[in-house]
Amino acid sequence: MDGKVAVITGANTGIGKEAARELARRGARVIVACRDIAKAEAAAREIRAETDNQEVIVKKLDLADTRSIREFANSFLAEEKELHILINNAGVMLCPYSKTADGFEMHLGVNHLGHFLLTFLLLERLKQSAPSRIVNVSSLAHHGGRIRFHDLNGEKSYNRGLAYCHSKLANVLFTRELARRLQGTKVTANSLHPGSVHSELVRHSFVMTWLWKIFSFFLKTPWEGAQTSVYCAVAEELESVTGQYFSDCQPAYVSPWGRDDETAKKLWNVSCELLGIQWD
Numbered sequence: 001m002d003g004k005v006a007v008i009t010g011a012n013t014g015i016g017k018e019a020a021r022e023l024a025r026r027g028a029r030v031i032v033a034c035r036d037i038a039k040a041e042a043a044a045r046e047i048r049a050e051t052d053n054q055e056v057i058v059k060k061l062d063l064a065d066t067r068s069i070r071e072f073a074n075s076f077l078a079e080e081k082e083l084h085i086l087i088n089n090a091g092v093m094l095c096p097y098s099k100t101a102d103g104f105e106m107h108l109g110v111n112h113l114g115h116f117l118l119t120f121l122l123l124e125r126l127k128q129s130a131p132s133r134i135v136n137v138s139s140l141a142h143h144g145g146r147i148r149f150h151d152l153n154g155e156k157s158y159n160r161g162l163a164y165c166h167s168k169l170a171n172v173l174f175t176r177e178l179a180r181r182l183q184g185t186k187v188t189a190n191s192l193h194p195g196s197v198h199s200e201l202v203r204h205s206f207v208m209t210w211l212w213k214i215f216s217f218f219l220k221t222p223w224e225g226a227q228t229s230v231y232c233a234v235a236e237e238l239e240s241v242t243g244q245y246f247s248d249c250q251p252a253y254v255s256p257w258g259r260d261d262e263t264a265k266k267l268w269n270v271s272c273e274l275l276g277i278q279w280d
């Protein structure tokens with residue numbers, strides 16, 4: 001991947017860090033886009049030392065704050081002339097009810113709206129650098145999700161498990177609509193389930209943290225969990241594959257709600273309204 005530029009969100013730990021390591025190992029210039037610069041620098045240092053690739057760059061990105069997303073994009077666009085791979089990987093799960101700086105429910109705000117805005121801001125660069133790829137890390141949990149247009153911010157009722165599922169369904173629907181709109185541009189968009197992975201994702205749940213420790217033997221390692229992301233980002237046979245959903249490096253079953261084009265279009269329009277952007 002010499003000469004290729006990749007941005008990976010949430011690459012300081014877990015699946016994102018391992019995906020960054022794999023792309024760096026293959027020679028790509030990797031932008032590690034994280035909210036905590038100290039953690040990101042530590043991860044980048046480790047990856048540089050292990051892969052002997054010095055082109056692992058840390059940039060601040062807090063997906064729970066649209067100002068930070070815009071600052072990241074401005075700085076990236078000023079410094080990087082190309083972008084071939086965008087892996088929208090960062091995520092939160094099982095958060096107690098909370099809101100982003102812009103007042104969005106945390107799961108929807110970080111997992112969906114933050115990445116929606118980031119993709120919007122970086123899309124011209126992806127188009128200019130085509131062939132290029134957008135990889136959205138969703139989850140099997142999208143099966144439990146519904147887009148609750150009447151209460152997107154969970155103000156009427158909130159369940160943290162369901163809130164995560166809704167946001168992961170939003171990832172699948174966003175990918176589907178994005179892929180449709182990008183037909184003919186040589187920019188592809190695919191989503192995926194990484195597997196059940198022993199990472200810090202369960203940090204907000206005491207019970208899940210213990211389950212994850214006790215049953216860690218049955219879970220994938222973060223490196224194993226990163227393989228489908230890496231596959232979607234680099235596999236030659238996926239050059240023109242777009243709008244698909246993968247698991248274990250294979251196309252996988254999408255819930256009926258994840259295949260609903262009307263909901264995908266409506267979610268697109270509502271996301272634009274919430275973010276105050278025009279994206280045709």
Ligand SMILES: NC(=O)C1=CN([C@@H]2O[C@H](COP(=O)(O)OP(=O)(O)OC[C@H]3O[C@@H](n4cnc5c(N)ncnc54)[C@H](OP(=O)(O)O)[C@@H]3O)[C@@H](O)[C@H]2O)C=CC1
Pocket residue numbers: 009010011012013014015016033034035036039061062063064065089090091092093110137138139140193194195196197198199200201202
């Ligand atoms: N682990 C699993 O079993 C599964 C994971 N997934 C998905 O995989 C992706 C990666 O998760 P995983 O590696 O497991 O989890 P981790 O918790 O280990 O990593 C999540 C990453 O997202 C970052 N992040 C969280 N909030 C923000 C924010 N506001 N702005 C920027 N970055 C943020 C974290 O940063 P920080 O360290 O600073 O908090 C961290 O780098 C997620 O999208 C998750 O939904 C899907 C299915 C199963």
Ligand SMILES: CC1=C(/C=C/C(C)=C/C=C/C(C)=C/C=O)C(C)(C)CCC1
Pocket residue numbers: 093138139140141195196211212215218219
């Ligand atoms: C059934 C079962 C387990 C499986 C849990 C699963 C399958 C979790 C999936 C989590 C996802 C999909 C998270 C993120 O999106 C454990 C805990 C290993 C313990 C043994 C019993």
